[in-house]
Amino acid sequence: MSYDLAVWDGDRPLDNRAASSMYDELYERYLESDDVVVPPAPRIVAYVEALVARYPDAVDRSAVWASPPVIDEASGPIVYLLMSYSKAEEVSEYAAALAREHGLVCFDPQGECLRP
Template sequence: MSYDLAVWEGDRPPGDDRASSTYDDLYERYLESDDVDVPPTPRVVAYVEALVARYPDDVDRSAVWASSPVIGEASGPLVYLLMSYGKAEEVSEYAALLAREHGLVCFDPQAERLRP
């Protein structure tokens, strides 16, 4: 079982409904399509590098990440983070704060809401 977050580059949507539709569009365009192989943007790469600097995805990754490497879940302006449920509270809080520091949008697809 995992807890997921989506983090993307772009303007912060004005509310959860708009964020949900933006997330759906980005997910479909960049992660769901088998025809698209888009490298992650430099800002997304920098974000993932900072995130795995604190929570490595190569050492005992089953304790934090449900998918490794984390950068493997990034395409274009979007990265989809899959965290183990036991570490979700701690890691998702940091991931959301780090997204803000990097000027990225953080969205919780389970709750369909923006993360502060």
């Protein structure tokens, strides 16, 4: 079981509904299709590097990430973070704060809401 967040580079949507629509578009375009491989955008790479500096994406019993390496879940302007549910509260708070520091949008697809 995992808790997921999507982080992307772009203007912050005005509300949760607009964010949900933007997430759906980005997910379909960059993450759902295996046909086209798009390298992660530089700001997404920098974000993931900062994130895994604090929470390494090694595979072990205390693993934070449900699908390491994290950078493999990035394409173009978006990264989809799959966190182990047991670590989700701590890691998602940090991931959202770090996204804000990097000027990125953080969205919770389960709750269909922007993370502050």
